[in-house]
Amino acid sequence: QVQLVESGGGLVQAGGSLRLSCVASGRTFNNYAMGWFRRAPGKEREFVAAISWDGGSTYYADSVKGRFTISRDNAKNTVYLQMNSLKPENTAVYYCATPADYCSGYGCSWDYWGQGTQVTVSS
Numbered sequence: 001q002v003q004l005v006e007s008g009g010g011l012v013q014a015g016g017s018l019r020l021s022c023v024a025s026g027r028t029f030n031n032y033a034m035g036w037f038r039r040a041p042g043k044e045r046e047f048v049a050a051i052s053w054d055g056g057s058t059y060y061a062d063s064v065k066g067r068f069t070i071s072r073d074n075a076k077n078t079v080y081l082q083m084n085s086l087k088p089e090n091t092a093v094y095y096c097a098t099p100a101d102y103c104s105g106y107g108c109s110w111d112y113w114g115q116g117t118q119v120t121v122s123s
Contacts, residue, residue: 002026002112004096009117012086016121020081022096022114030054030074033105036081038092038119048094049081050105059106064090086121093118 008020022034035050049070050059058070069082079096094117097110 002098004098004112004114006094006096006114006117009094009119011120011122014086014088014121014123016086017082017084018086018119020083020094020096020117020119022079022081024077024079024096024098029077031102032098033103033108034070034072034079035097035105035108035110036070036079036094037097037110038090038094039116040089040092043092045095050108051079052105053102057105083119086119088121088123091119091121 003025004022006022008018012018031053033050033052036048037045038048039045047061048064049068051070051072055072067085072079096114098112099108100111
């Protein structure tokens with residue numbers, strides 16, 4: 001059973017930074033891509049960033065390029081999302097996800113999800 005547990009959310013002022021973490025268990029972590037998504041109040045869930053199994057390829061939503069960085073530490077079964085220059089519109093519940101099958105990180109079927117961590121950016 002694949003389990004994903006996010007942490008690192010919180011309240012931050014606009015312009016500040018947060019680093020989210022997601023620890024995976026239940027299978028060989030370094031065989032699979034990982035992704036971050038978010039759901040803002042009253043909006044649908046949207047893609048934020050993804051990373052290939054070896055960290056060699058990363059993908060970002062246009063809205064976060066240059067401010068957010070996804071990375072992974074396969075020795076720790078952990079994927080990170082470094083978020084800089086945060087804006088109030090980045091307020092959302094952030095989820096990590098991983099596909100059931102091999103995928104590069106782009107256009108994956110995201111089959112397993114964590115419970116989410118709340119990020120609130122005050123103006």
